[in-house]
Amino acid sequence: GAVVSQHPSRVICKSGTSVKIECRSLDFQATTMFWYRQFPKQSLMLMATSNEGSKATYEQGVEKDKFLINHASLTLSTLTVTSAHPEDSSFYICSASGGAGTDTQYFGPGTRLTVL
Amino acid sequence: GQNIDQPTEMTATEGAIVQINCTYQTSGFNGLFWYQQHAGEAPTFLSYNVLDGLEEKGRFSSFLSRSKGYSYLLLKELQMKDSASYLCAVRGAGNMLTFGGGTRLMVKP
Numbered sequence: 001g002a003v004v005s006q007h008p009s010r011v012i013c014k015s016g017t018s019v020k021i022e023c024r025s026l027d028f029q030a031t032t033m034f035w036y037r038q039f040p041k042q043s044l045m046l047m048a049t050s051n052e053g054s055k056a057t058y059e060q061g062v063e064k065d066k067f068l069i070n071h072a073s074l075t076l077s078t079l080t081v082t083s084a085h086p087e088d089s090s091f092y093i094c095s096a097s098g099g100a101g102t103d104t105q106y107f108g109p110g111t112r113l114t115v116l
Numbered sequence: 117g118q119n120i121d122q123p124t125e126m127t128a129t130e131g132a133i134v135q136i137n138c139t140y141q142t143s144g145f146n147g148l149f150w151y152q153q154h155a156g157e158a159p160t161f162l163s164y165n166v167l168d169g170l171e172e173k174g175r176f177s178s179f180l181s182r183s184k185g186y187s188y189l190l191l192k193e194l195q196m197k198d199s200a201s202y203l204c205a206v207r208g209a210g211n212m213l214t215f216g217g218g219t220r221l222m223v224k225p
Binding site: 032034042043044045046049091093095097103104105106107108109110112 | 149151156157158159160161164203210211212213214215216217218
């Protein structure tokens with residue numbers, strides 16, 4: 001149980017385009033989903049927390065207008081990187097939890113974004 | 117805020133035992149997690165401690181001392197496939213995790 005999927009696994013796009021990444025909890029209802037970014041040889045940095053049906057909470061330094069997060073259902077959250085630039089190239093990982101205070105976060109397999 | 121420290125790299129021999137330490141200073145504490153991450157892949161859950169003491173799960177054990185802000189992950193009977201990064205993460209309010217920088221473990225024959 002507790003399987004989280006992400007799509008796509010890899011994406012290469014041109015500078016200035018937008019990219020949407022989907023995160024799905026396949027066998028449980030995820031009231032809370034988290035989006036992380038990881039640069040090479042660095043640890044995971046939390047970008048934002050999203051609760052189903054409400055606006056995402058962004059961490060300091062993360063532009064909410066650039067990284068659009070939608071958590072429309074209990075099994076799906078999307079992250080859209082708008083007007084992507086080469087410095088946005090990174091490994092984006094989502095995680096999901098059932099929402100209770102002690103629930104474990106389960107991670108998706110990640111999406112490797114390369115912006116040319 | 118949260119401050120989590122762990123060694124950057126460690127090297128150990130196949131079949132041996134290795135201990136990866138993690139110290140933390142946090143404004144709130146609601147449990148400590150250890151994750152394993154292979155290069156280019158997402159983290160996978162290894163262990164969770166919220167009370168003081170040792171949690172054992174097969175070849176992996178994790179220890180927590182809340183009064184000392186200290187945890188360690190113990191890996192026994194090391195295998196080559198254990199070469200990976202090991203991430204210590206502290207859960208604060210709202211189920212949010214703050215990760216340490218990760219410890220890259222290299223297992224040599």
